[in-house]
Amino acid sequence: xxxxIEPISxxxxxxxxxxxxxxxxxxxVGALLGLLLAIRESERRGLGKDTFIDVVMWAVPIAxxxxxxYYVAFEWETYSKNPAKIIAIWEGGIAIHGALIGSFLTxxxxxxxxxxxxxxxxDVAAPSIILGQAIGRWGNFMNQEAHGREVTRNFxxxxxxxxxxxxxxxxxxxxxxxxxxxxESLWDLVGFILLLLLRKANLRRGEMFFSYLIWxxxxxxxxxxxxxxxxxxxxxxxxxxxxxLALIVGSIIVVLYRRKTGLANKRYLDE
Numbered sequence: 430x431x432x433x434i435e436p437i438s439x440x441x442x443x444x445x446x447x448x449x450x451x452x453x454x455x456x457x458v459g460a461l462l463g464l465l466l467a468i469r470e471s472e473r474r475g476l477g478k479d480t481f482i483d484v485v486m487w488a489v490p491i492a493x494x495x496x497x498x499y500y501v502a503f504e505w506e507t508y509s510k511n512p513a514k515i516i517a518i519w520e521g522g523i524a525i526h527g528a529l530i531g532s533f534l535t536x537x538x539x540x541x542x543x544x545x546x547x548x549x550x551x552d553v554a555a556p557s558i559i560l561g562q563a564i565g566r567w568g569n570f571m572n573q574e575a576h577g578r579e580v581t582r583n584f585x586x587x588x589x590x591x592x593x594x595x596x597x598x599x600x601x602x603x604x605x606x607x608x609x610x611x612x613e614s615l616w617d618l619v620g621f622i623l624l625l626l627l628r629k630a631n632l633r634r635g636e637m638f639f640s641y642l643i644w645x646x647x648x649x650x651x652x653x654x655x656x657x658x659x660x661x662x663x664x665x666x667x668x669x670x671x672x673x674l675a676l677i678v679g680s681i682i683v684v685l686y687r688r689k690t691g692l693a694n695k696r697y698l699d700e
Contacts, residue, residue, distance in 0.1 A: 434600045439571055450519045451571040459564030460489060463557030470553050470628075475700055476545065484539045484550070492531040493518070499527025503660040503668055520572070524660065525562060525649075526672050532558075548635035552697055555641035556624040562645070563617035569610040570598060577607025577655040609655050616648035633693040639680040646673035646680075 441449045467481040500522045501508050501515055508515050536554070540547040569575035582605050585596040591608065599606050623644065627637060650673040653659055660668040687693035 434597050436573055436600070437571060437594070437598055448519075452568040453519055455568040455571065456565050459561035460485075462564065463554075463561040466560065467554050467557040470556075474549065474553055474698075476549070476553065480543070480545070480550070481554070484536055487539065488532045488535040491535045492528040493523065495531030496523035496525065496528035499524040499530070500660065503662075524669075526669065529558075546634065546695075548638065552632075552634060552637035555638045556621055556628075559617045559624065559641055559645060560621045563614045563621060566610045566614040566617070570595070570608070573598060573601050575610045575613075575656060575658060576601065577609040577652075578657055580605050580607055606657070607655055609652050612655070613648060613652045616652070617645065620644040620648070628697060631696045631698045633688065634695045634697060634699070635687060635693055636684055637697055639684050642676050642680045646676040649673045650677075 437451075439450050439452065441451045441454055443449070464481060464485050468478050471480050472478050497515075497518055503524075504522070514520075536550055537547050540550050566575070576599065580599075582596060582600075585591050585599060585605060585608070589608075591599075591611075595608060595611065596605070599608050620641065624637060624641060627640060632640070650670050653667050653669040653673070659670075662668055662671070684693070
């Protein structure tokens with residue numbers, strides 16, 4: 430029976446020579462929904478509805494490029510043997526941490542040029558970012574990547590109670606795997622809801638963004654330990670786990686420093 434399981438095609442549709450992949454569509458949907466959410470909130474916070482449209486025009490392509498560079502850099506041994514594959518982003522292989530670096534730098538430069546608070550911009554964007562990540566993980570599902578260790582069909586069906594379309598997609602080359610893409614997606618979705626609730630708590634400026642970094646990094650650290658395709662430094666250190674720990678510790682230190690020095694006196698709901 431297992432040998433007859435066919436995975437969901439990575440290709441959404443073809444238009445002549447143009448092939449459109451589900452991976453790109455899903456990433457695009459996540460980015461669009463995040464943008465719409467940020468636009469709505471930015472108007473409430475006095476940033477103007479065009480602010481995030483302008484920043485996204487720069488941040489999205491830069492984030493994608495940085496995400497790919499980050500991934501390729503840690504997989505250079507593979508890509509150096511086939512340089513043509515470096516640009517094959519539709520096959521998967523982008524790193525969220527690389528995207529965050531690119532987005533962070535872009536937003537910082539943008540805020541300086543526009544004369545607006547970077548932390549205010551980051552706070553408004555935080556729920557949008559984690560929502561995009563929650564949706565984007567389903568692109569990994571379509572590509573049958575970012576999965577965990579081997580499991581049984583019984584575990585997926587009767588322990589996790591997953592629907593057949595997920596269970597079947599986790600059947601890869603004759604083996605079932607942990608749907609770690611799903612674990613991280615659900616963790617991010619919960620984080621998205623928590624961040625929306627934190628808006629009402631009126632945290633100090635910048636702390637919505639740091640709350641996002643801490644929440645996401647905790648989940649990523651745990652899920653990364655289950656994955657079989659992690660980017661590695663040497664044979665034992667998982668890059669994403671190291672970066673996640675650094676982000677958690679760094680965020681806590683910066684929050685405490687900004688509070689102590691008075692840099693975080695303004696709050697989220699302040700004009």
